Amino acid sequence: MWDLSLRGIDAVLVEQRELAYGTTGRCHGLLHSGGRYVVRDGDVARECYQENQILRRVAAGAIEETGGLFVHLKGDDPDYIMRWTDAAKSAGLPFEEIDLREAYRLEPLLSRDARRAFWVPDAAVDPFDLVMMNVQGAVECGAKVLTCTRVEKLLVEGQRVRGAVLKDMESGEVYSINAEVVINAAGPWAGQVAATAGVHLDLAYGKGTLLIFSQRLSNHVLNRLRPPGDGDILVPAKTVSLLGTTDLAVPTPENPEPTGEEVSSLLDLGEELAPGLASRRIVRAFAGVRPLYNPGEEAGRQASRGFAVIDHERLHGISNLYSVVGGKLTTYRLMAEQVVDIVAAKLGVSDQCRTKDVCLPSLTAAPTSSTKGAPICECELLDKNTLLQAAHHLDRFTPGAFLRSTRLAHGPCQGTTCIYRSALFLYQEKLLSYEGCQEFIKGTLSSRWQGIRHVLQGDQARQLELARGIYLQNLQLGDSKNGL
Numbered sequence: 042m043w044d045l046s047l048r049g050i051d052a053v054l055v056e057q058r059e060l061a062y063g064t065t066g067r068c069h070g071l072l073h074s075g076g077r078y079v080v081r082d083g084d085v086a087r088e089c090y091q092e093n094q095i096l097r098r099v100a101a102g103a104i105e106e107t108g109g110l111f112v113h114l115k116g117d118d119p120d121y122i123m124r125w126t127d128a129a130k131s132a133g134l135p136f137e138e139i140d141l142r143e144a145y146r147l148e149p150l151l152s153r154d155a156r157r158a159f160w161v162p163d164a165a166v167d168p169f170d171l172v173m174m175n176v177q178g179a180v181e182c183g184a185k186v187l188t189c190t191r192v193e194k195l196l197v198e199g200q201r202v203r204g205a206v207l208k209d210m211e212s213g214e215v216y217s218i219n220a221e222v223v224i225n226a227a228g229p230w231a232g233q234v235a236a237t238a239g240v241h242l243d244l245a246y247g248k249g250t251l252l253i254f255s256q257r258l259s260n261h262v263l264n265r266l267r268p269p270g271d272g273d274i275l276v277p278a279k280t281v282s283l284l285g286t287t288d289l290a291v292p293t294p295e296n297p298e299p300t301g302e303e304v305s306s307l308l309d310l311g312e313e314l315a316p317g318l319a320s321r322r323i324v325r326a327f328a329g330v331r332p333l334y335n336p337g338e339e340a341g342r343q344a345s346r347g348f349a350v351i352d353h354e355r356l357h358g359i360s361n362l363y364s365v366v367g368g369k370l371t372t373y374r375l376m377a378e379q380v381v382d383i384v385a386a387k388l389g390v391s392d393q394c395r396t397k398d399v400c401l402p403s404l405t406a407a408p409t410s411s412t413k414g415a416p417i418c419e420c421e422l423l424d425k426n427t428l429l430q431a432a433h434h435l436d437r438f439t440p441g442a443f444l445r446s447t448r449l450a451h452g453p454c455q456g457t458t459c460i461y462r463s464a465l466f467l468y469q470e471k472l473l474s475y476e477g478c479q480e481f482i483k484g485t486l487s488s489r490w491q492g493i494r495h496v497l498q499g500d501q502a503r504q505l506e507l508a509r510g511i512y513l514q515n516l517q518l519g520d521s522k523n524g525l
């Protein structure tokens with residue numbers, strides 16, 4: 042939408058839930074340097090590195106320049122080191138071997154079984170901020186966003202798509218919009234959207250589970266220097282750390298759930314990289330589904346992380362419909378550039394892509410008030426002003442929208458105190474009704490508890506009992522329908 046808007050093309054973004062509801066909001070948040078893919082897929086690695094460099098410039102507000110280390114541990118295949126360094130050289134990826142003493146100084150938790158360590162330009166990216174910045178930029182150029190609105194079906198007339206039937210997921214209203222062109226960027230749901238126009242898109246779904254630790258455990262992104270596998274990346278992200286991931290073929294993109302086996306296996310693997318990790322406090326587990334486009338192949342580590350832009354007129358005889366599928370968060374800008382190049386040509390727009398050069402806007406603040414600096418959440422230093430600023434950007438005040446656009450309920454207490462405080466504040470500000478306030482508390486809690494129940498042990502179990510006491514007994518909000 043940002044790319045379309047910069048070329049002066051009117052655009053409407055339709056999102057069935059909240060912004061970043063899909064895979065983007067459930068990823069590891071690693072801005073890849075390309076190091077992970079360089080041995081198996083030099084093209085994907087080069088794309089990642091090129092985009093990594095561009096995004097540091099144009100999306101700096103969403104990126105933390107942590108750097109990354111690829112670490113070879115005792116027992117890992119020693120031949121892989123040379124394959125990796127050779128491939129990185131030929132792909133032009135910068136890397137530098139660092140002395141192990143220096144590696145331990147930089148990363149005190151790193152396993153003493155480390156044998157070699159290489160620095161790479163990995164970084165951490167906040168997917169929520171990145172999405173909000175793109176949307177804000179586009180909206181400032183006149184684009185429109187419809188959240189909580191689902192594409193029920195594409196409108197096809199003869200052999201051409203001319204719009205879509207939409208459903209407002211809150212009111213239930215169904216209506217149509219016309220469009221000269223439709224870009225299907227529905228991630229793992231892209232096959233379902235295409236199917237409504239009678240088009241078959243051969244997507245595979247790879248579920249990945251991640252664990253969030255309550256602390257920042259490393260300074261750099263830590264990667265295992267071995268063929269990509271499970272549990273081999275630890276990403277520091279603001280106040281927390283994310284360990285992942287797994288890769289399991291699943292039949293559908295809906296409601297991916299972490300399993301107990303995945304959690305235990307991630308912890309075992311994480312222990313190898315950073316001993317003691319398994320005894321650290323885990324605040325939640327979550328899962329996302331990779332949209333993998335590699336016709337005829339199954340999901341899994343072997344499936345390509347490349348992306349495809351599909352002109353359905355050329356492939357299926359249905360005009361005005363384009364799909365953009367596969368890829369990585371790191372390559373999202375390039376994916377947009379390639380699909381919009383084709384769409385612009387179709388619409389007779391000659392403007393070139395400018396997203397490489399134009400910086401995304403930082404998330405502008407709504408007018409603040411000194412009386413609203415009071416904290417809502419001490420864990421994540423979220424104050425009332427920040428909540429108001431988030432509300433300023435949202436068209437719907439759903440729990441998911443606040444969870445994705447602020448650090449609300451992201452800390453170790455997972456909302457024990459900040460959820461009722463924020464609900465009360467939003468009510469006082471007349472942003473939520475009394476009933477809306479109750480729904481907000483229930484929705485936010487049930488989404489947090491969904492992630493905690495996979496890691497219920499130690500302090501996190503005690504924390505959940507405290508939250509249950511407050512919400513289910515004192516506030517009497519328990520209700521089997523919302524899973525509380």
Ligand SMILES: Cc1cc2nc3c(=O)[nH]c(=O)nc-3n(C[C@H](O)[C@H](O)[C@H](O)COP(=O)(O)OP(=O)(O)OC[C@H]3O[C@@H](n4cnc5c(N)ncnc54)[C@H](O)[C@@H]3O)c2cc1C
Nearest residue numbers: 057063064065068069070071192228230249329369370371
């Ligand atoms: C566990 C995991 C970890 C990952 N880690 C990384 C990483 O560290 N770095 C990296 O670069 N990449 C990572 N990836 C890959 C990356 O997250 C994805 O490739 C990318 O986010 C996909 O973005 P997308 O926009 O194509 O899909 P999505 O983010 O899923 O967006 C599609 C959107 O379409 C909406 N939608 C679907 N159907 C409809 C409909 N009918 N009507 C309206 N809206 C609809 C969905 O709600 C969704 O929000 C990871 C993936 C997974 C699963």
